[in-house]
Amino acid sequence: MIQAKGYAAQDKSSELAPWNFHRREVGPHDIQIAIRYCGVCHSDLHQIRDDWGGATFPMIPGHEIVGIVTNAGTHVKKVQAGQWVAVGNMVDSCRICDNCRQGLEQYCTTHISFTYNSTEQNGLPTYGGYSNIIVVHEDFVFTVSEKLDMSAVAPLLCAGITVYSPLRHWKVGEGHRLAVLGLGGLGHMAVKFGVAFGAEVTVLSTSPAKEADAKALGAHRFLVTRDAEQMKSAAGYFDFILDTVSADHAFDPYLALLRTNGTHIVLGLPSEPATFRLGNIVFGRKSMAGSLIGGIPETQEMLDYCAGHHIVADVELIDMKNIYVAFDRMVKGDVRYRFVIDMATL
Numbered sequence: 041m042i043q044a045k046g047y048a049a050q051d052k053s054s055e056l057a058p059w060n061f062h063r064r065e066v067g068p069h070d071i072q073i074a075i076r077y078c079g080v081c082h083s084d085l086h087q088i089r090d091d092w093g094g095a096t097f098p099m100i101p102g103h104e105i106v107g108i109v110t111n112a113g114t115h116v117k118k119v120q121a122g123q124w125v126a127v128g129n130m131v132d133s134c135r136i137c138d139n140c141r142q143g144l145e146q147y148c149t150t151h152i153s154f155t156y157n158s159t160e161q162n163g164l165p166t167y168g169g170y171s172n173i174i175v176v177h178e179d180f181v182f183t184v185s186e187k188l189d190m191s192a193v194a195p196l197l198c199a200g201i202t203v204y205s206p207l208r209h210w211k212v213g214e215g216h217r218l219a220v221l222g223l224g225g226l227g228h229m230a231v232k233f234g235v236a237f238g239a240e241v242t243v244l245s246t247s248p249a250k251e252a253d254a255k256a257l258g259a260h261r262f263l264v265t266r267d268a269e270q271m272k273s274a275a276g277y278f279d280f281i282l283d284t285v286s287a288d289h290a291f292d293p294y295l296a297l298l299r300t301n302g303t304h305i306v307l308g309l310p311s312e313p314a315t316f317r318l319g320n321i322v323f324g325r326k327s328m329a330g331s332l333i334g335g336i337p338e339t340q341e342m343l344d345y346c347a348g349h350h351i352v353a354d355v356e357l358i359d360m361k362n363i364y365v366a367f368d369r370m371v372k373g374d375v376r377y378r379f380v381i382d383m384a385t386l
Contacts, residue, residue, distance in 0.1 A: 041062035041063065041064065041065060042062060042063040042064070042065060042066075042072070042173065042175065043060070043062060044060070044061055044062060044063045044167075044171055044172055044173050045058065045059070045060050045061070045171065045172050045386065046058075046059055046061065046100040046167060046168075046170050046171030046172065046386070047059065047100065047170040047171070047360060047363065047386070048061070048097075048098040048099060048100045048167075048170075049088040049097060049098065049099050049101075050097055050098050051097050052088065052089055052090040052095060052097070055364065056088065056101075056170065056363055056364075059098060059100070061098070061100070061167060061171075063167075063173060063174065063175045064160075064164065064175055065175075066111050066112070066113050066175055067113050067177075068113040068114050068115040068116075069113050069115050069116060069177055069178050069179070070112075070113045070116070070175050070176065070177055070178065071109055071111070071112050071113070071116060071119060071125065071175070071176055071177075071178050071181050072109070072110050072111035072112070072173060072174075072175050073105070073107040073108065073109060073110065073125060073127065073173065073174050073175075073176065073181070074107050074108050074110045074172065074173055075105055075106075075107040075169055075171060075172060075173060075174060075383045076106055076107045076108060076190060076382075076383055076384070077105075077106045077107070077190055077191045077193075077194045077357075077380050077381065077382065077383060078102040078104055078105050078106075078168075078169035078170055078194060078380065078381045078383055079102075079104025079194040079195040079197065079198065079199070079353075079355075079378055079379070079380050079381075080102075080104075080358075080363070080366055080367075080370065080378070080379035080380065080381060081101075081103065081104060081198050081199070081225070082225070082286050082370060083103075083198075083309075084101035084102060084103075084168075084170075085367050085370070085371070086286075086309075087099065087101055087156070087157050088101055091311055092309070092311075095157055096157060096165060099156060099157050099167075099168075100156055100167035100168045100169075100170050100171050101156055101157075101168045101169075101170055102155070102156060102168035102169030102170040102171070102381075103127075103128060103129045103154070103155040103156060103168055103169060103197065103198055104128070104169065104194040104195050104196075104197040104198045104199070104380075105126060105127040105128070105155070105168075105169035105174065105194065105197065106124065106125075106126045106184065106190050106191075106193050106194045106197075107124070107125065107126075107127075107174070107383075108122060108123065108124055108125070109121050109122060109123045109125055110173070112178075113178070116178050118178055118181070118183065119178070119181065119183065123183070124183075124184045124186055124190060125181050125182060125183060125184060126181070126182040126183075126184050126193065126194070126196075126197055126343065127155060127169070127174060127176050127180065127181060127182070127197065128155070128180075128182070128197035128198060128201065128333065128339055129146070129154060129155055129197070129198055129333050130145055130146065130152060130153065130154055130155065130180055130333075130336075131153050131154070131155050131160070131166060131176050131177065131180050132151075132152075132153035132160060132161055132177055132179075132180060133145040133148040133150075133151065133152045133153065134148050134149075134150035134151050134152075134161075135179075136150070137149045137150045142335075143335040143336060143337040143338065144335045145335045145336050146332050146333045146334060146335055147332065147335075153166055154166060155168050155169065156168030156169075169383075170360070170363075170381065170386075171383075171386070172383060172386055179336065180336060182197075182336075182339060182340050182343055183340070183343070184343060184347075185343070185344075185346075185347035187347055187350070188346065188347060188350070188352055189352055191355055191357055191380050191382070192352035192353050192354070192355050192380070193343075193346075193352055193353075194353070194355070194378075194380050195225060195229070195353035195355060195378040195380065196229075196342065196343060196346060196352065196353060197339070198333065199225040199226045199229050199353060199378060200229050200233075200342060200346070200353065201333050201334040201338070201339045201342050202226055202229075202307055202331070202332075202333050202334070203226050203227075203229050203230040203233055203282060203284070203307065204229075204233055204334060204338070204342045204345075205331055205333065205334035205335075205338055205342075206282065206305045206307070206329075206331035207230070207233055207234060207237060207282070208338065209331065210280060210303060210305070212234065212237055212239050212279075212280055213237040213238045213239055214237075214238035214239070215238075216239045216240070216279045216280060217239070217240045217242070217277060217278045217279050217280075217299075218230075218234045218239040218240065218241050218242070218278065218279065218280050218281075218282065219241075219242045219243075219244050219263075219278045219280065219281045219282070219294075219297065220234065220241060220242070220243050220244065220259070220281075220282050220284065221244045221245075221265075221281055221282065221283045221284060221285055221294060222244070222245065222283070222284040222285040222308070223243050223245050223250050223253065223254055223257075223377075224284060224373060224375070224377060225353070225375070225377050225378040226284035226307060226308075227243070227282075227284045227377075228253075228257055228353070228354060228377040228378075229353060229377075230282050230284060231243060231254065231257045231258055231259050232257060232258060232351050233351070234282075235257075235258035235259070235260075236349055236351065240260050240261070241258065241259045241260055241261075242259065242260065242261035242262065242263055242274075242278070243259045243261075243262050243263070244263050244265050244281070244294070244297075245262070245263075245264065245265065246264070246265050246266050247264075247373075248264050250262075251264075253376070257354075265293070271293060271296075271297070274297050275296050275297060276296075276297070276298070276299050276300075276324075277297055277299065278297050278298055278299060278302060279298075279299055279301075279302055279303070280302065280303050280304075280305060281294055281297065281298060281302070281303070281304045281305065282305050282307065283304060283305060283306045283307060283308060284307050284308055285308045285310070286308035286309060286310060287308075287310060288310040288311065288312045289310065290316075291304065291314060291315070291316040291320075291328070292316050292317055292320050295316060295320040295321060295326060295328075296320065298324065298326050299324075300324045300325060300326070301324075301325050301326070301327075302324070302326050302327070303326070303327040303328075303329055304326070304327070304328050304329065305329050305330070305331055306328070306329065306330045306331075307330070307331060316328070353377065353378045353380075354376055354377045354378065355377070355378050355379070355380045356375060356376065356378070356379050356380070357380055357381075357382050358379050358380070358381055358382065359381075359382060359385040360381055360382075360383070360385045360386045361385065363381065366379040
């Protein structure tokens with residue numbers, strides 16, 4: 041076993057603190073990575089608090105990982121020592137179910153191994169990127185262009201692919217009117233991709249103060265959702281709404297903004313069950329849909345697209361010791377637009 045260190049929560053009531061643990065030895069198809077940067081996702085906080093239930097402890101969060109290869113198994117051919125690579129939300133899946141065969145590993149129907157708070161195929165617990173090293177099967181490791189700022193690449197592994205995948209699945213592009221609900225870690229990436237794909241992009245936000253930022257990111261329009269007149273003026277306007285909000289919120293006001301055949305795509309996971317009037321989708325043949333991250337081929341496609349179009353996240357780099365300052369600011373929406381931990385500070 042390989043000695044490792046990280047920041048772990050020992051139970052749902054305890055704070056993250058230094059913890060020594062072990063990673064498995066490098067197998068023939070494994071890659072050992074020295075973690076250099078790890079993004080901070082809102083789900084990290086939900087998980088260590090067990091907000092969604094089913095959490096296992098000790099838990100080391102973190103699934104937006106960028107680092108350098110330090111060791112590769114004897115059968116590994118895709119990377120070599122010293123190369124920059126990345127790891128996202130998954131570190132393994134069954135490989136044989138219909139979804140896995142289609143490159144949709146995120147919807148594996150047999151056994152998916154998430155990067156943390158999960159188990160590997162051998163039953164061992166997985167520990168995430170708030171740590172100094174990780175060992176991952178080569179199939180779940182991504183190559184990264186060194187033309188990009190590696191700290192700003194890290195959030196692409198969750199925030200980036202979470203919005204990229206539905207935009208590609210629904211073929212959002214030229215001629216479409218796209219609304220992005222919420223301008224946070226996911227939302228700011230949705231604006232960047234939506235604009236790059238040729239859609240007319242509008243940011244929907246409760247905060248008028250975010251208009252300047254939205255326009256700076258490339259948004260064409262901005263709508264204050266607390267302004268009844270603005271909401272009324274946009275009724276039946278959008279083809280798609282990309283809902284990035286993880287806090288509890290009403291859906292009916294946004295369904296009213298969709299055109300006939302429009303689709304409201306949910307990406308956030310509020311803690312309370314969603315409710316909306318069925319008439320708001322029946323009258324207009326509208327759809328309420330959801331999307332979860334992206335599969336392995338699509339995630340590599342996204343990283344390659346970002347390299348070709350120089351798209352990265354807007355980040356604030358923090359020290360590991362300041363993780364709870366970051367959590368507090370994240371909950372308040374006080375981040376532009378993703379915290380990333382400099383793992384050299386571990």
